[in-house]
Amino acid sequence: MRDTRESRLLLVLLIAIAFALITVDIRGGENSPLDSARRAAASAFGPVENGVASAVDPIGNAIGAVRDSDARHNRIADLERENAALKARLGSDDRTRGRAAELDKMLKTAGAGRYGIKGAEVIAIGAAQGFSWTVTIDAGSDDGIARDMTVLNGDGLVGRVTTVSPSTSTVLLANDPDFTVGTRMEKTAELGFATGQGDRPLRLQLLNSKAKVRKGDRLITFGSRADRPFVPGVPVGEVIRVDPLGNDLTRTLQVRPFVGFTKLDIVGIVVQPPRKDPRDTVLPPPAKPKPTPTVTVTATPSAGGSADPSGSASPSAAGATPAGGGATPAPSPTRS
Template sequence: MARTRRRPDQQHRPRTVLLVLLLAAVALISVDLSGAGSPARTLAGSVLGPLESGAHRLLSPFGVDSFATRDQLRDDKAALEAENARLRGLVASSDVDRTRLAEYDALAAFATSADLETVTAHVVGIGAAQSFRRTVVLDAGTSRGVRRDMTVLGPDGLVGRVISATSRNAVVLLLVDADSVVGARLGAEHELGMLRGDGSLSGTGRLNLEVLDRSAVPKVGDPIVSWGSRDGVPYIAGIPIGRVEKVVESPRDETASVTVAPYVDFSALDTVSVVVGARKGS
């Protein structure tokens, strides 16, 4: 049986229809950008509306919506960006929360072992660079029992002392401040000395130790703890400070220049504890 052959115009008809539909889509998008209510848009709607409906019926079985509006696409994009921002925020805050929780635990454990009454606070500000003083501002003040000349601790060791306080805030002079002087005990022999800061808040910030007994030569790696003040004001005793990093001896002067690396990273202070007293019954 002989087959009926299509005429050339019948073979190209589907391509022609598809081309018309694509041109209609471009026309609709262009008119949509011109704004609602324009005569061009009204005319295009009445002329191209049937084509849009036909195209939708043709493509919907394949799950394709070729005439999604610009507003829908914009809303979808905005929703995805908002969700991504929310997820990024959750990831970032979870890291901060985990760090703070670890710091809370470390501070609480130290306060319990040392029978200290403490107030937990956060660093909310830093002193002006032009003041040449290394200070930070805490979000706790006299309303929570924080007073001048109280010891301030971090999860890793001694941070400094309170030099002023209002009802809601307190200013802390950091251990690395050039005017800060702290009594220290060195190594297993608990040799006495005085620590002074070099004024740097960076990771390279160091403390300089002057040993009172010139015959005592510190060793690299020796631990340093606070000597302590009378009645624990402004510094309580036995707080970890750092370790000896470098020793340079001067035989002629019978002295040694001792550099101490502090345990606390003063450039990344966040959670601290202010020692407000000893626990009741201790």
């Protein structure tokens, strides 16, 4: 349609009629004269609207599903992140509980020996100062740590401090080949020197070559002059092998250390030695030996004779040997 003066007048007229019909319909309410026309229009256009809605609804549902899938995907991602965080927290809690138990065990050991200790954490391993078996701890001179202090944990002797910086220290472990500590045997008090052998047991030389030693005997540190580098009474290890006696002036033993040097975490540096030697009091109570099962055999008499306790069957009446040692001949059959 061309934009002319007549078309504009027609448009204005149609708009005015529409407003007039709306006004009449509103004022008429339920008795509106246009109600019949509305119902007729609904009857005519209702099927068309339903058809259009049926055609459009799948598209709308698909769009809604895509929108909802994004929301579900985001929720799944959130749940996965929460699950990962929960697992990490649980793992951290397990580690925290383990370290707390380790710290508690170390404090009990220090309390039994009346050692004043400074707790530290192993932060590095390796030959920092040219040693083959060393660890670095996160405590140094600023924490009161000095060279030649005894290092222990809840199990026993870890080593001694060799190098100190303001915030860290290097500890030479007791299994290092350059490590030697004076020891005292539990109960017998026999003295000796234990030397590290790397990943093998400690090598112990007793001063008394005739000392009576057996597998399972335990030893502690003898202590040094002025308690440097070793305080007395720290558990060292347990004898696992006794070498045969020789012509040497000393006796050699193999000792399994109480400390696991490959899994060190929390350690304590003895900054205050005990006022008196704790002797064997730091050692835990010895393990009770397991009972050895015994088998009792009960002999059952046979039909021809009974079994004696030694396991040999007693002779029967028919084939018994008389006291004189001669054999009794069997009776000859007789004819009737």
